[in-house]
């Protein structure tokens with residue numbers, strides 16, 4: 001490879017800049033994605049994720065920046081980049097009027113694969129994406145999840161080494177989303193590099209080796225999910241009361257608390273350890289106080305996202321005003337706080 005960057009980087013960008021008129025979408029960002037890893041670019045609507053994907057996949061050009069994919073310079077050698085990448089965008093490439101198999105064979109022709117090899121690859125991919133049964137049906141009859149799987153299968157026809165997935169699970173139900181996550185993990189186990197954009201923080205948490213949070217044209221933070229979680233203040237226990245007198249009694253019993261008199265809720269800093277929880281419960285018990293709801297909150301990517309972007313809009317599927325006790329659907333160690 002003829003690069004000044006490490007050959008172990010599948011994607012390397014320095015000073016990537018793009019503006020539409022006065023709107024500077026990408027303000028000189030740097031990216032370094034090692035081969036065989038999943039990199040996730042997170043950002044609220046309009047942050048510039050799709051713009052970054054379009055630039056790195058040669059669909060549009062950058063205003064400035066040294067950009068390399070697979071060691072190839074995007075400006076000097078876009079053809080070599082195109083030969084090694086696959087892109088699955090928010091807008092599906094699937095043609096609904098023809099069958100899944102025919103859609104695949106169109107990709108075979110686009111990649112100029114020999115017919116026999118193309119048929120073999122098509123059969124293998126349809127099998128791998130659980131589409132063999134539906135292969136002879138028009139794609140218009142497929143569910144959203146099936147269409148998304150077909151779209152990804154079509155992207156894989158040319159055996160790309162770098163895959164750009166632009167919000168691959170937006171609009172999918174939880175089961176289809178989990179299926180898609182499994183497929184994406186499998187891709188990487190084959191050595192493929194995945195550049196994933198998402199608005200779902202959980203998706204980045206589940207999949208990404210490295211995450212970058214895009215905000216106002218800059219990378220507001222980057223690192224592993226755990227590293228990012230360490231950037232925000234620690235966990236806490238939250239107690240909620242319906243009776244104002246009990247609420248006041250709890251404040252007296254507990255001492256150092258952050259109070260929210262309107263919501264009748266108290267927040268106590270906590271590392272989430274058993275010892276600390278017991279101490280809080282003991283103090284409540286000895287004053288014969290019972291909270292209506294107790295939740296333990298450990299920082300998650302939502303906190304990071306809100307802290308970094310100052311966004312007031314929850315980026316995932318829930319509206320921001322969802323009552324806190326609906327957080328029961330989340331794993332016990334990560335209750336979702338919706339009131340802050």
Ligand SMILES: Nc1ncnc2c1ncn2[C@@H]1O[C@H](COP(=O)(O)OP(=O)(O)OP(=O)(O)O)[C@@H](O)[C@H]1O
Pocket residue numbers: 020023025043044045046047048049050051052199
């Ligand atoms: N062709 C264009 N001409 C002018 N402005 C554009 C164009 N494409 C994108 N933009 C603007 O660039 C900004 C970033 O858009 P982009 O689609 O990259 O964001 P995104 O992070 O992918 O958002 P979403 O999550 O909503 O898809 C937005 O302000 C958008 O309006």
